[in-house]
Each structure stands twice: as structure tokens, then as C-alpha cells.
Amino acid sequence: MSLFWWDIEREIEVSYGELVQRISNREKRHSVLQTSEPDELFTEILIALLTESEFTLLDSEFSSETLSELGFDARDLEQTEPVPKIEIEDPSDLPKKIRTADDEWTLGIYTSGTTGTPTRVEQTLGTLTQSVRTDERFDDNVWAFAYNPTHIAGLQVFFQAVSNLNPMIYIFEHSVDQIEEVISEYEVTHISATPTFYRLRLQRLGGTYPSVKRLTSGGEMFEPQLKESLKERFPNAKFRNVYALTEAGSLLESNGELFEIPDEKEDQFKITEDNELAVYESLLAESAAEEFDGEWYHTGDEVEFVEGDEFRFAGRQSDFINVGGYRVNPHDVERRISSIDGVQAAIVRARESSVTGHILTAEVQPVPDADGEVVETAVEEQIGDLERWKQPRIIDIVDEIEKTRSGKRVR
Structure with missing residues (x-):
């Protein structure tokens, strides 16, 4: 059976x-x-x-x-x-x-x-x-x-x-x-x-x-x-x-990080002036969401165009961090750190600062059996050529990065 x-x-x-x-x-x-x-x-x-x-x-x-x-x-x-x-x-x-x-x-x-x-x-x-x-x-x-x-x-x-x-x-x-x-x-x-x-x-x-x-x-x-x-x-x-919303289910798909809105769905999506993806109301389930602008639902997801009509998701607009007047995308820094051999995962967060408003901190989870001190040194070298406002000022080597119940990293 x-x-x-x-x-x-x-x-x-x-x-x-x-x-x-x-x-x-x-x-x-x-x-x-x-x-x-x-x-x-x-x-x-x-x-x-x-x-x-x-x-x-x-x-x-x-x-x-x-x-x-x-x-x-x-x-x-x-x-x-x-x-x-x-x-x-x-x-x-x-x-x-x-x-x-x-x-x-x-x-x-x-x-x-x-x-x-x-x-x-x-x-x-x-x-x-x-x-x-x-x-x-x-x-x-x-x-x-x-x-x-x-x-x-x-x-x-x-x-x-x-x-x-x-x-x-x-x-x-x-x-x-x-x-x-x-x-x-x-x-x-x-x-x-x-x-x-x-x-x-x-x-x-x-x-x-x-x-x-x-x-x-x-x-x-x-x-x-x-x-x-x-x-x-x-x-x-x-x-x-797959790009999906709880309020709408699966909406877009690709074979990598780059997406493109299909011709038959052009009237169901739009990119706002501040590069936020908006979805037409007919695609959404009934919910208590309040992120509507007329007939459009604002997803809070920011995109950046790469070539022609292809774009990648840059992150949640609420994820971006203001460091001394500079708008920093933590995902960019995380990608830089995660590309290091010996790094299993990384997450970049904001910490309040009396000087710059915020500074960046990074939690880094090494691969099993990796030397934490060696990994920390590699991270410092990897971020050393970033603009100073994109450089995490505190690097913590952790056994495991905290996750939400849905399996996502806790920001």
C-alpha cells in the first residue's frame, strides 16, 4: 500500500x-x-x-x-x-x-x-x-x-x-x-x-x-x-x-536569482518609483493586510534591474539599514561573507549607535569543524574593501544562526 x-x-x-x-x-x-x-x-x-x-x-x-x-x-x-x-x-x-x-x-x-x-x-x-x-x-x-x-x-x-x-x-x-x-x-x-x-x-x-x-x-x-x-x-x-506571498501563493519563478514578468502577466505586476514590487489586487486572497494603494498591493519587496526586463530581489525594504545617512542592503554584505570557504551562513543586523544612528553587526556560522578564529580573520579580510558604512563593526562566530518557525533567519 x-x-x-x-x-x-x-x-x-x-x-x-x-x-x-x-x-x-x-x-x-x-x-x-x-x-x-x-x-x-x-x-x-x-x-x-x-x-x-x-x-x-x-x-x-x-x-x-x-x-x-x-x-x-x-x-x-x-x-x-x-x-x-x-x-x-x-x-x-x-x-x-x-x-x-x-x-x-x-x-x-x-x-x-x-x-x-x-x-x-x-x-x-x-x-x-x-x-x-x-x-x-x-x-x-x-x-x-x-x-x-x-x-x-x-x-x-x-x-x-x-x-x-x-x-x-x-x-x-x-x-x-x-x-x-x-x-x-x-x-x-x-x-x-x-x-x-x-x-x-x-x-x-x-x-x-x-x-x-x-x-x-x-x-x-x-x-x-x-x-x-x-x-x-x-x-x-x-x-x-519561486517568488510567492502568503496572501497570493506562487507568483513568479525562475531557474536562478533573476526573474522576469511574463508578457501574459504584465498587467498584474508593476514596479513603483522606489523599486518596490506591487501586485494587482485580483491575485490576492482575502486578508487583513493594509498595504494597498488603490487596486495595488505593496509587497515591501525591493527589486533591482540587471539587464533589460530581468531583475533580482534586493530584499525587504524594511531590511535596509541607515548607517550614517547611507542606505545599506544587509543581503549584499551577507552574500560577500557567505562566499568565504568555511562559512556555512551569515546574517547582518543593525545595532543602534549614538554617532551614526546604526552600525552593522554580523553573526557568522562556520561549517562543521572549521576553526572559528580562522573564519573570523577571513571575514575581516573579505569585508575590508567594502565602503566603511557597509562593514560590520562587530563579528560574532556562532554555533548556529537562529531561525524562525518557517525556517528563515531571524533578523
Whole structure:
């Protein structure tokens, strides 16, 4: 019987046959769910979808204080309601039922947004599955699941996999050794993750993995040297870089760091005078976002044109740092530091200064077994020819750079 979900850490293995039994036999469902078990989360999503019921997902890391701010309490999380009988005779019926479900069915999820305060977004099935491809040629795909399952990127991987009855192997919270084991054992073919996850986990894998056919990256700034490094471990993999918003799903894609707006989408995007990407309102889900200017949603993402109509994402406008009147893009400095042999990852932040307003600081995570003092000296040499306002004044060598629940570096 084909595998649906495998979590090596929790020793949870679920087949598609068992998933269908769960759905068919479930007598009660939650309308609001907070759980640390992704397989149960996905089961409840399918039950809500197939019964056309309202459903809200809450990140398992949300504290009781955050939940209270969002208007939820313990009673909301405990409350259940009866489930109408769902008839699924065979796992092969599941993709058919998803394809014929109401595209306007909505799922409530939360994004932290630019303020860090969780913002509710109502995603329709149509938006969640707009990038899903179904065909016999996808039958043998095996997905390594490397996202927070309550976030849109994770949900898109889930719908792609379940629509083709593909196995999902959970690696999001797992060690490098565990990831090496499951990629080889299950002959994983597809991996989708943030650049930070690739850098801190997959870049550290030993050996090569010829079974992997596709690597997809999204959610953060992409560094070209990361692609070259991953080619050594995944020699047969094609690479895809995706630009997506929680409020809209996947919007643009490329095979590297450079993007171009397709001719058929020209009326759905615009670049503002201050180089911010704006998206037409029809592409967005219903949310409490307030970054609208008439019919345009301001993403907060700044771009820079490279050649012709090609552009790269320079970073979030809120990431830029004013140092003595100079506007510094920390991602540029991070790329410079990350290109050093012996550096696993780096992050540049601002610290208040009574003289310049801010100075730059850098946290640098060396590769395993690297000498921290040697790495620090190499960093100092690498940034030495930068303009003085772009040079981090404090360099901290750390064992691991702090990440958010979604796998991104904490700024």
C-alpha cells in the first residue's frame, strides 16, 4: 500500500489507505486546529475540504498570549463538531475528490507580515492548488517535506503530493544525519525548502543523491553560489526559484536569482518609483493586510534591474539599514561573507549607535569543524574593501544562526 507520510523522528508512518480510513471513519472534526503532528493536520484539512467546512490552522509555536491576541482560547482548540459521512472507497478516489471540490472553499492561515503580528489570510482551494500538476509522469515522485506545514509553501507541497498520491518524507525538524538516511532510503525525487534550510541542512549532506530530480527554493533572498554548491550533492536535479506571498501563493519563478514578468502577466505586476514590487489586487486572497494603494498591493519587496526586463530581489525594504545617512542592503554584505570557504551562513543586523544612528553587526556560522578564529580573520579580510558604512563593526562566530518557525533567519 502506497506511503502517504513518514516522520522518522516521531516514528509516524501513514499509508494512503490509512489516511482514507481516517477520513471515512472520523466522527468529529475541529474548526480551529493547533497541532505539532503534520499528518493529523493534513487529515483535518482534507475532512474540512471534502465537507466544505470552515477551517483555521494555527502554528504549533503560537503561544497562549499570541492565541489570545488573535481571539482564540483553550475552548476554541478543544471544540469539535460532527462530521458528515465521507465516502471514499479507495485511495485513488482522493485526488478525484480534490479536483472536483469547490475552488472557493477557504482555509484560514496566518502570516507574521511586516510587523511580526500574525495576520489572518483566507486562502481558497483555487489559490492553494493553482500550481498543482497532475499526470501519470508524476506518479513516482517522492517529496521531502521541508516547510512548516501551517504555512502556504508547506500547504502547496501537500496538495501537489496528495493530488498525485505521492509519499511525503518529513525532514523539516530533523538532523543532517536523519535527512541523509531518508533521502537515500526513500529515493527522494523532489525537495522544496527555504534557502536557509538548504544552506544549514542540505549543504552539509555527505555524498551525492542522484535520485533527486528537482530542487525548489522560495521564501527568502536567493544566493547564486548556493545553487552551485547544491549541484555537487544533487547532480541530476533541476533548480527552480519561486517568488510567492502568503496572501497570493506562487507568483513568479525562475531557474536562478533573476526573474522576469511574463508578457501574459504584465498587467498584474508593476514596479513603483522606489523599486518596490506591487501586485494587482485580483491575485490576492482575502486578508487583513493594509498595504494597498488603490487596486495595488505593496509587497515591501525591493527589486533591482540587471539587464533589460530581468531583475533580482534586493530584499525587504524594511531590511535596509541607515548607517550614517547611507542606505545599506544587509543581503549584499551577507552574500560577500557567505562566499568565504568555511562559512556555512551569515546574517547582518543593525545595532543602534549614538554617532551614526546604526552600525552593522554580523553573526557568522562556520561549517562543521572549521576553526572559528580562522573564519573570523577571513571575514575581516573579505569585508575590508567594502565602503566603511557597509562593514560590520562587530563579528560574532556562532554555533548556529537562529531561525524562525518557517525556517528563515531571524533578523
